[in-house]
Amino acid sequence: MISLQEQAEAAYYDNNGELHIPAGGVEKKNTDNIVFKGDSGDKTEESINDEVSRDQNLSPNDEKDVGITGDKQLFEVIKSRKGYRDGVYYCGEKNDGNSSKIWVCSSLNVLADTRDHAQNNWGRLLSWQDNDNHEHVWACPAELLQASDQIEFRKALANGGLIISTNPRARKLLCDYVLTYRTDKKARCVDRIGWSNGRYVLNSQVIGREDHKDFIVYQGPVSADFATNGTLEDWKKTVAALAVENSRITFAISCSFAGVLAEIAGETGGGFQFTGETSKGKTSTLMDPAASVWGHPDSFAKKWRTTTNGLEALCLARNHNILILDDLGQIEPSEAGQAAYLIANGQGKARMTKDVSARPPIIWKTLLLSSGEVDLSQHVESAGKKARGGQVVRLPSIPADTGSGWYTIENLHGCTDGKEFSGKIKGSARLYYGSAGVAFLEKLAGDYLTIEAGIKTSISDIVKIFNLSSDHPPEVGRVAERFALVAYAGELATEYGITGWESVASLSSAQQCFREWLAQSDGSVGYDEQNLLYQISTYLQTYGGSRFPNCDIHPDDLAKVQCRSGFTRIEAGELQYLVESGAFRNELCKGFNLKWATEALIKKGWLIPGSDRPQQKPRVKALGKTVRVYVIDSKAIEGDEF
Numbered sequence: 001m002i003s004l005q006e007q008a009e010a011a012y013y014d015n016n017g018e019l020h021i022p023a024g025g026v027e028k029k030n031t032d033n034i035v036f037k038g039d040s041g042d043k044t045e046e047s048i049n050d051e052v053s054r055d056q057n058l059s060p061n062d063e064k065d066v067g068i069t070g071d072k073q074l075f076e077v078i079k080s081r082k083g084y085r086d087g088v089y090y091c092g093e094k095n096d097g098n099s100s101k102i103w104v105c106s107s108l109n110v111l112a113d114t115r116d117h118a119q120n121n122w123g124r125l126l127s128w129q130d131n132d133n134h135e136h137v138w139a140c141p142a143e144l145l146q147a148s149d150q151i152e153f154r155k156a157l158a159n160g161g162l163i164i165s166t167n168p169r170a171r172k173l174l175c176d177y178v179l180t181y182r183t184d185k186k187a188r189c190v191d192r193i194g195w196s197n198g199r200y201v202l203n204s205q206v207i208g209r210e211d212h213k214d215f216i217v218y219q220g221p222v223s224a225d226f227a228t229n230g231t232l233e234d235w236k237k238t239v240a241a242l243a244v245e246n247s248r249i250t251f252a253i254s255c256s257f258a259g260v261l262a263e264i265a266g267e268t269g270g271g272f273q274f275t276g277e278t279s280k281g282k283t284s285t286l287m288d289p290a291a292s293v294w295g296h297p298d299s300f301a302k303k304w305r306t307t308t309n310g311l312e313a314l315c316l317a318r319n320h321n322i323l324i325l326d327d328l329g330q331i332e333p334s335e336a337g338q339a340a341y342l343i344a345n346g347q348g349k350a351r352m353t354k355d356v357s358a359r360p361p362i363i364w365k366t367l368l369l370s371s372g373e374v375d376l377s378q379h380v381e382s383a384g385k386k387a388r389g390g391q392v393v394r395l396p397s398i399p400a401d402t403g404s405g406w407y408t409i410e411n412l413h414g415c416t417d418g419k420e421f422s423g424k425i426k427g428s429a430r431l432y433y434g435s436a437g438v439a440f441l442e443k444l445a446g447d448y449l450t451i452e453a454g455i456k457t458s459i460s461d462i463v464k465i466f467n468l469s470s471d472h473p474p475e476v477g478r479v480a481e482r483f484a485l486v487a488y489a490g491e492l493a494t495e496y497g498i499t500g501w502e503s504v505a506s507l508s509s510a511q512q513c514f515r516e517w518l519a520q521s522d523g524s525v526g527y528d529e530q531n532l533l534y535q536i537s538t539y540l541q542t543y544g545g546s547r548f549p550n551c552d553i554h555p556d557d558l559a560k561v562q563c564r565s566g567f568t569r570i571e572a573g574e575l576q577y578l579v580e581s582g583a584f585r586n587e588l589c590k591g592f593n594l595k596w597a598t599e600a601l602i603k604k605g606w607l608i609p610g611s612d613r614p615q616q617k618p619r620v621k622a623l624g625k626t627v628r629v630y631v632i633d634s635k636a637i638e639g640d641e642f
C-alpha cells in the first residue's frame with residue numbers, strides 16, 4: 001500500500017523537522033505518479049510510457065517563476081513555530097518593505113501535479129489533516145480554481161475539515177497557493193476504482209506493489225460504499241463459516257471475489273441472478289454476505305430501482321468489482337432488458353458536452369449479482385416484450401431455493417430454522433465487513449502477473465470439469481466460463497487463507513449452481529437463435545429495398561447503389577436475397593459464430609445452401625459473372641414466427 005502522507009513527508013519536511021515546502025528544490029525521484037480523476041480511457045502501458053517521457057516538456061512547473069518571486073517563496077507551511085498558528089502563510093512585503101505573513105488556512109500540502117492519461121484534467125494533489133488527525137487527500141481539478149468565486153473548491157476543502165480563513169484576501173490567496181505552488185512531482189489521475197497497471201485503486205487506498213516511480217490515488221465521487229469493520233478473522237468466523245455446505249451462499253460470496261478478476265479473465269460481461277419467492281432469504285443470506293466482502297451490506301448492495309444515469313454511475317463505482325443489485329422487480333419490466341445490457345456491455349450512452357462536442361462514453365467492467373422473484377426474461381416478458389437470448393445469457397438465473405426445505409440454506413449450522421440462520425448471517429455481515437475484499441486484493445496484487453498469465457487456462461480447465469455436452473448451444477459455453485470464473489475466484493480466496501473453506505468448496509458450489517441453471521433453463525438458452533433471426537429480419541426489412549438491387553439491374557444503375565449488400569432475384573415466383581459474403585458475415589450475422597449461424601439458418605429454412613457448401617454460385621447479370629452468395633429465402637423478411 002502506498003501512503004501519500006509518507007510521500008509528502010519525504011518531499012516537504014526539512015532537516016529541522018519543520019513542514020516546509022521548498023521552492024522547486026525537491027530532488028526529483030519520481031517521474032510519474034497516478035491519481036484518480038477524469039476520463040482516462042484505455043491506454044496501453046507503452047502509450048503511458050510515451051506520455052511519461054513527454055510529460056517532462058508538458059510540465060507547468062517548467063516556468064521558473066510559478067509560485068515564487070525571484071528566489072523568494074510566496075507561501076510557507078508553518079508547523080510548531082513559536083508565535084505562529086500552524087498553517088499555510090502568505091509571505092508578502094508591506095509597503096514599508098517589512099515582511100508580513102497572512103494566515104491562509106490550516107496545514108495544506110501540495111503534493112503533486114495531476115493529469116489523466118490523455119494529458120487532460122490537470123489538477124493538484126492536496127493533502128491535509130482534519131482536527132481528528134485524519135488524513136485527507138484530494139486531487140483538486142485545476143478548472144475548479146478558475147470558477148469566479150471558487151466556492152466549490154473551498155467547500156470541498158472545508159467539508160474535509162480544512163480550516164480556511166474568512167478574510168476575503170486570504171481566501172483568494174488560498175487559491176493562488178494551490179494553483180501556483182511549485183512541485184516537481186507528478187501524478188496520474190484515474191476517474192474510477194479498479195486495476196491500473198497491476199495495482200488496484202479503491203476509493204481510499206491503492207493496493208499493490210510499492211513502486212515509487214508510479215503511485216496511484218483515487219479521485220472520484222466520494223463514497224463510503226467500500227468500508228471495513230472488524231478483522232478478517234471475525235468475518236471468517238461469523239460470515240464465511242456459515243457458507244460452508246451452503247452452495248448458494250458460497251457461490252454468492254465467491255462472486256464478490258470474482259468481480260475483481262473479471263477484467264483479467266477477459267469475461268465478456270454479465271453476471272448472475274438468484275431467483276426465488278419472497279421472504280426466503282435472497283437478500284439476507286445471499287446478497288448481504290456477498291456485499292460484506294467489500295463493505296456494509298446496506299451501503300454496498302444497491303437496489304435495481306434506478307435511472308439509466310444512476311445505473312451508469314453505479315457501474316462506474318463498481319468498475320473491476322462486483323455490482324450487487326437486489327430486487328429485480330423494482331425496475332420497470334420495459335426497462336429491465338436494456339438495463340441488463342447496459343451493465344453487461346460496459347459502456348454508457350454517448351453524450352454531448354455543453355459545447356456539443358461528443359464526449360466519449362463511460363466504460364467499465366463489472367460483474368453483476370442480482371436477486372429477484374422472477375428472472376430477467378420473465379420480468380421483461382411481463383411487459384409484453386420478448387426477452388432476447390443475449391439477456392438470458394448475460395444474467396443466467398440460479399434458483400435461490402436449494403430444495404432442502406430451508407430455501408437458500410442447506411446446512412443450518414446449529415440454527416433451529418431458516419429464519420434464525422437468516423437473522424444470524426444478516427447480523428454478522430453488518431458487523432464484520434470489508435476486510436476480506438482488501439485482503440484478497442493485497443494477495444492478488446502481489447501475484448498479479450502470475451494470475452494474469454494463468455487465469456484463462458485455469459478457467460477452461462474448470463469448464464472441462466463442468467463436462468458440457470457438445471449438444472449445447474455455444475452460449476452455454478459462455479455462461480459456463482462465467483461460472484468457472486466464480487469457482488476460480490473462490491478457490492483463490494481460499495488458497496489465500498481468506499475464506500477458511502475447504503479447497504474445492506467454491507468449485508463444487510459453482511458447479512452445482514451451473515447445473516441447476518442449465519437444468520431449469522430447459523432450452524431457453526436457445527434464445528440466441530432468435531436473436532440471430534431477429535437481427536437478419538430487421539436488416540432485410542431496413543435495407544432490403546436499398547442495398548439489394550435486382551440481379552438484372554443495368555450496370556449504370558448498379559453504380560448508383562450505395563452500400564450494396566447483395567442482390568435480389570425471383571426464383572419459382574418467390575423473392576430471394578443473394579447476400580454477399582462480407583455483408584452476410586459483418587451485418588446479417590454480426591456478433592455470431594459464422595459456422596453456427598449458417599447451420600442454424602439452414603435448419604430454420606431461411607438459408608438455401610448449395611450442393612456442397614452453405615453458399616450458392618448463381619450468375620448475376622448486372623455483374624456479368626457468377627458470384628458466391630448466401631441465398632436467403634423471403635421467409636426471413638416476413639419474420640417467420642421466430
Ligand SMILES: Nc1ncnc2c1ncn2[C@@H]1O[C@H](COP(=O)(O)OP(=O)(O)OP(=O)(O)O)[C@@H](O)[C@H]1O
Nearest residue numbers: 278279280281282283284285406407408418419422
Ligand atoms: N430460509 C428461510 N426460511 C424461513 N424464513 C426465512 C428464510 N430466509 C429468510 N427468512 C425470513 O424472511 C425475511 C426476509 O428475508 P429476505 O429479505 O432475505 O428475503 P428475500 O428473499 O430477499 O425477500 P424479497 O424477495 O421480498 O426481497 C427474513 O427476515 C426472515 O425472517
Ligand SMILES: [Mg+2]
Nearest residue numbers: 282283326327
Ligand atoms: Mg430481498
